[in-house]
Amino acid sequence: MVTPRDAIAVPVVRRARVGVRAALLAALTAAGLLSTGTAAAAEAPVADAGGACHRVDAARVACYETPRFYSFLLDGPLDVGRWLKSSFRRENALAIGGLGVATVALLLVDQDLSRAAHDAGRAVHVSGTGKQKDVVPGIPIQYPTDLGSGLYYLGDGMVPVGITVGLLGYGLAASDSRALQTTSQLAGGLVSVALVVQTLKHVTGRQSPSRATEPGGMWQPLPDPTVYQKNVPAFDAFPSGHLATAMVTVTVLAENYPEYRLVRPIGYGLMALLGFQMMNNDVHWASDYPLAIAIGYGIGKTAVAHGRTVVESAAAPGEVKRRDPPASVTLLPVALRGGGGLALAGSF
Numbered sequence: 001m002v003t004p005r006d007a008i009a010v011p012v013v014r015r016a017r018v019g020v021r022a023a024l025l026a027a028l029t030a031a032g033l034l035s036t037g038t039a040a041a042a043e044a045p046v047a048d049a050g051g052a053c054h055r056v057d058a059a060r061v062a063c064y065e066t067p068r069f070y071s072f073l074l075d076g077p078l079d080v081g082r083w084l085k086s087s088f089r090r091e092n093a094l095a096i097g098g099l100g101v102a103t104v105a106l107l108l109v110d111q112d113l114s115r116a117a118h119d120a121g122r123a124v125h126v127s128g129t130g131k132q133k134d135v136v137p138g139i140p141i142q143y144p145t146d147l148g149s150g151l152y153y154l155g156d157g158m159v160p161v162g163i164t165v166g167l168l169g170y171g172l173a174a175s176d177s178r179a180l181q182t183t184s185q186l187a188g189g190l191v192s193v194a195l196v197v198q199t200l201k202h203v204t205g206r207q208s209p210s211r212a213t214e215p216g217g218m219w220q221p222l223p224d225p226t227v228y229q230k231n232v233p234a235f236d237a238f239p240s241g242h243l244a245t246a247m248v249t250v251t252v253l254a255e256n257y258p259e260y261r262l263v264r265p266i267g268y269g270l271m272a273l274l275g276f277q278m279m280n281n282d283v284h285w286a287s288d289y290p291l292a293i294a295i296g297y298g299i300g301k302t303a304v305a306h307g308r309t310v311v312e313s314a315a316a317p318g319e320v321k322r323r324d325p326p327a328s329v330t331l332l333p334v335a336l337r338g339g340g341g342l343a344l345a346g347s348f
Helices: 009-032 036-040 071-087 090-124 147-153 158-174 179-202 225-230 241-256 263-282 285-302
Strands: 053-055 060-064 132-134 143-146 310-313 326-337 339-347
Touching: 036 310, 036 326, 060 179, 071 285, 090 263, 090 285, 132 147, 143 147, 158 179, 158 241, 179 241, 179 285, 241 263, 241 285, 263 285
Parallel strands: none
Antiparallel strands: 053 060, 060 310, 132 143, 326 339
């Protein structure tokens, strides 16, 4: 006999089994133990609302979970460790070496490139002042006042924050799991980038061009924190937080919305303009850029691993259907007041 209390076990067990089946399918596919045909035949389960599954490429589909509102606060700091672990592997030795060579090569010509940026800025009438105004006096939210400050504003934190808030609003209004998960990944990625970049700035202590006392700027490792805060531009050039922030934003958006093929070309083009302007207005040296770009890209790739499962499937996203496990019945022991009994649980 199944009592009302015992019947509660039925949906719980069913959901648990569907979840286990989905996790197993994703794990086997990621490990290469399932071929494209096998994965397509098994078909990954998807959410019924919000269009939770989307085509990644011709052979893969990504299914998104709806994140908790605080997920990014946990994922952001943890992603720093995950990014470091995945980056410093033997197979990445060549890329790390190339990054070091590029940085050193640019260090040797930093002062010349800075002068060239100034000359180019004057030639095309792009201001090197970077002046911005407060939207509301006393509140640190600013807007650009000319082309030069507009180009510099591309890397301002308000741009990715605005994109994140916009996606959040759309995701909530449309119950779109992909938009909500992208929002969480962007927020977590921005937290991760801020932690990494600010740590490196405080460790390296490189002078910005506007405060340089020698060609290429002086390096003052581990400056006194109080001195640093009193004269930030004298210590915070390396690496560029603006470019790292822009790169993590472009990477997360492009990974989650591959159908919009212009995200990367437009994003990288705007980043190139930003990089030029930061040299034109004496905020950064060219050698501040390679590591910043690598940080933004690596953390972006780490962030998009959260809340989505990519499986191989030959079916179109709209054809990926939910398939429940075969019907089954199980007897489970249950503790009851004054004794015990058996609960009849099943999936149908």
